[in-house]
Amino acid sequence: MMETKKVSKVDLIFEHIDPRELLTKVHGMTGSDIIEEIIESGLKGRGGAGFPTGMKWKFCAEEKEKTKYIVCNADEGEPGTFKDREILDRVAYKVYAGMTIAGRAVGAKKGIIYLRGEYKFLLPQLRMELDGFHKMIDEVGYDFEIDFRLGSGAYICGEESALFESIEGKRGEPRNKPPYPTSSGLFGKPTVVNNVETLVNSVIILKYGSERYKKMGTRFSTGAKVFSVSGDTLIPGIYELELGMSLLEFVKEFGDGDTKAVQVGGAAGFCVPRKLFASTVIGFEGVPTGGSMMLFNSSRSMYHILHNYLEFFTEESCGQCTPCRVGCQQLLKGVESVKKGESKSTYLNELVKLADTMKIASKCGLGQSVGNAFNSIVENFREEIIY
Amino acid sequence: MKKSKMVSLKINNQPVSITEGSTVLQAAEKLNIHIPTLCNHDDLCVAGNCRVCVVEQKGARVLAAACAQPAMEGMEILTNSLKVRNARKHVVELLLSEHRADCTKCYRNQNCELQTLANEFSFGDHIFLDLVSKHEQFIDNTSSSIVKDDSKCIRCQRCVRTCSELQKISAIAVSGKGAKMKISTFHDRPISHVVCTNCGQCVNRCPTGALTEKNYIDYVWDAIYDPDKHVVVQTAPAVRVGLGEDLGYDPGERVTGKMVTALKQLGFDSVLDTDFTADLTIMEEGTELLSRLKKALVDKDKETALPMYTSCSPGWIKFIEHKYPEMLPNLSTCKSPQQMFGALAKTYFAEKRGINPENIVSVSIMPCTAKKFEANRPEMRDSGYKDVDYVLTTREFAVMIKQAGLDFRTLKPSHYDSLMGVSSGAGAIFGATGGVMEAAIRTAYEIVTGKPVPFDNLNITPVRGTEGVKEALLKIEGCLKEWSFLEGVELKVAIAHGLTNADKVMRSISTGKADYHFVEIMACPGGCIGGGGQPIPTNMEIRQKRIDAIYEEDMSLPVRKSHENPEIIQLYNDYLGKPNSHKAHELLHTHYIERVRN
Secondary structure: OOOOEOOOEOOOOOOOOOHHHHHHHHHOOOHHHHHHHHHHHOOEOOOOOOOEHHHHHHHHHHOOOOOOEEEEEEOOOOOOOOHHHHHHHHHHHHHHHHHHHHHHHHOOOEEEEEEOHHHHHHHHHHHHHHHHHHHHHHHHOOOOEEEEEEOOOOHHHHOHHHHHHHHOOOOOOOOOOOOOOOOOOHHHOOEEEEEHHHHHHHHHHHHHOHHHHHOOEOOOOEOEEEEEEEEOEOOOEEEEEEOOEEHHHHHHHHEOOOEEEEEEOHHHOEEEEHHHOOOOEEOOOOEOOOOEEEEEEOOOOHHHHHHHHHHHHHHHOOOOOHHHHHHHHHHHHHHHHHHOOOOOOOHHHHHHHHHHHHHHHOOOHHHHHHHHHHHHHHHHOHHHHHO | OOOOOEEEEEEOOEEEEEEOOOEHHHHHHHOOOOOOOOOOOOOOOOOOOOOOOEEEEOOOOOOEEOOOOEOOOOOEEEOOOHHHHHHHHHHHHHHHHOOOOOHHHOOOOOOOHHHHHHHHHOOOOOOOOOOOOOOOOOEEOOOOOEEEEHHHOOOOOHHHHHHHHHOOOOOEEEEOOHHHOEEEEHHHOOHHHOOOOOOOHHHHHOOOOOEEEOOOHHHHHHHHOOOOOEEEEEEOOOHHHOHHHHHOOOOOOOOHHHHHHHHHHHOOOEEEEHHHHHHHHHHHHHHHHHHHHHHHHOOOOOOOOOOEEOOOOHHHHHHHHHHOHHHHHHEOOEOOHHHHHHHHHHHHHHHHHOOOHHHEEEEEEEOOOHHHHHHOOOOOOOOOOOOOOEEEEHHHHHHHHHHOOOOHHHOOOOOOOOOOOOOOHHHHHHHOOOHHHHHHHHHHHHHHHOOOOOOHHHOOHHHOOOOOEEEEEEEOOOOOHHHHHHOOOEEEEEEEEOHHHHHHHHHHHHOOOOOOOEEEEEOOOOOHHHOOOOOOOOOHHHHHHHHHHHHHHHHHOOOOOHHHOHHHHHHHHHHHOOOOOHHHHHHHEOOOOOOOOO
């Protein structure tokens, strides 16, 4: 049995701290001390992909280039995710502080926050806070500057390299990798790109130390995470919970008593049916999530849910690579045609194989993750798709 | 020079070493392992879009695109594992599902890269639903040069990269996302109403029939079989070194004599040569250059625009009309050889042959798609008729040869008809980048000094080669008396091919960084031999072979200088008087217009 935890609420992300005090302390540390602390904490990216943050910073720090960038990915576009908005609304200074720390760690003097276009309403307040923050870090002795860039509504621009293209004024399309951002990112320079929440976590780690941080969560999923809970629940909202709980514990806490499935990780994530709740761990050793937890009760048609996701991907694929552009359309038309009885139900098997191809042959994470939702819904709710 | 580092890897268990920075695809080529590709093209930057070339890397979660994946030390690559085959088959099936596969009706039938892939990976029933019939099928027929059929487009973006990287125009670009992603123009306007130069480089690189030249084959057949019409045909310099490729010959084979025979057997009434009017262009343009130099150097006329730009390439003409209209006075007023020919066919030729020009149908065979547009320009009617009625590409011409059932290999070579069929080697080299410059220098130098150019065999090597922008200096010494104002002048020339290179030259001129006297610009990479109407595929290696063939053609001809072409001498004696005469201006010169920039 995997190690699982009970649902355990914490309050670290939104807790108010004195940023000047922390940044003064960090200013006394060397870049490698900072990176060591982050590596030691086991922190993994909170955007969903879960790359070890400390390693990312280390790779970037090792690059010889003079100009480097810290990019904060605030293009929160995954369906069912709304935690970054809350973080920026309530504790933006901790995001700024995280970027400043990252800049110190890797040797970058410029930070850019790529803010989802739909969050433009936050901008006046964010800018005001940023002015004060800039003054403060100046006094402490940092040579670091943060600026904003706005997205224009494309989901794909949350993909790191498409995000760079967008900032550079080009069409937001993912790049070929390698090279990876830490060696050639924004404007071809070494770049650290972190999610909003990841950056705030680095602040927490440096405030409390990696030892205390590691006490939360599990061995593979240290720390806590902000979850965006939505769907068939009586208490939708934002919750900061330790990683590593079982989905069953989660559903006990948030479900309405009739939960038949939970979509973990948004449209790009996995659909977990009731029979697997007990054996599913929410964390990097189980099913990872960027925060989105959508609960569905027995009144919901899984066909409609799947159809909705596929419509979303068919529209939001950048259209660049074949598996994603055409694959999404085929999956969508395919389930429609099975539902209408125009194709045999066995056609679903072909579609599952196609989704498997999309997972390995697509150019970026978008196309690679369409198959997650598709296969987990089709495999677990086949009758609902056909009949 | 820094010695480049090598990396060692294994592909299908075979070890290979290759320079760091190379791709897995290049490493596989080294082992003669074929990895199918589609969006990849030697002339263009890596895209990694189509995913046809995916390969398995041991230990990796996902497949890698061989065209984009750098070869790295210790890698183990499988190009034909079951995982790879299944993925590749899916990719090809997906492409077919968004492609209107009307193969038997398609102009690119049997020369289509998607068809080739389908033959390898996707025979039998289609797995997936047909997405095309549900799409709006829109064929853009508005351009006189290029037809764009979105229902056959597989969105590999070769055309987009061609238009932006090679030509710096971006008349076509990607619009929309997801299922609505497509290759579009500014505000989705028709091709005829955007900055498109009609160069056809996109057509030459399109793997399917989504972009093709506008086809005029049936119009030409109709004219040939019309007993009342006298059909005159002209063939451009680059056609004779490219045509063979569409008829089973290796690149670089000269088929001039057989080509002439084929034209006669197809039923053209007079088979004449654009090389002849290439020589004529040298006479007119060379004289224009000398008179501009005189006005600038002796008369100190500030109005005289220098440098003078060549005007043979209609893609280049449209480019400067859109992008640098303030420099239009610098363009030579000479028509292109095709249009000089057209104007003379319905005047000089008609008169000499006693044919009513009304009954002449003038056809040209060109390596070019922009020539179709050029022939349709309203200015090009100085003979009183449409000077050139129909323009066929090298490819369309090859189709006609096949339609007529000619066994090209067994044809006996023959000569062009007289009056406008003799040419010099200088006319022949118009087809390669630097050729017009070389031909012009051969003649102008001799006019000014009375001596041939001081180069071995008349081969002016500094202006040859495939470098994007070439510069050369020629000191003029020993001038004849009337040209003494040029004594000691260092003639500065530049040559550019491909519009990205043209743009570089234009920028350095307009910012005052360069001061040339004479600039040759060709819209297509390599010059006309790499034209948009040439056989597909065209790439660096093939262009070089065609260029070599052009210079062989030059060496094979008895006359190597335009002003020594006997038919040119006869034309001036009998009809035009002298170069830049009033009559020559009426028929052989033109003007340009400023066009919008979107």
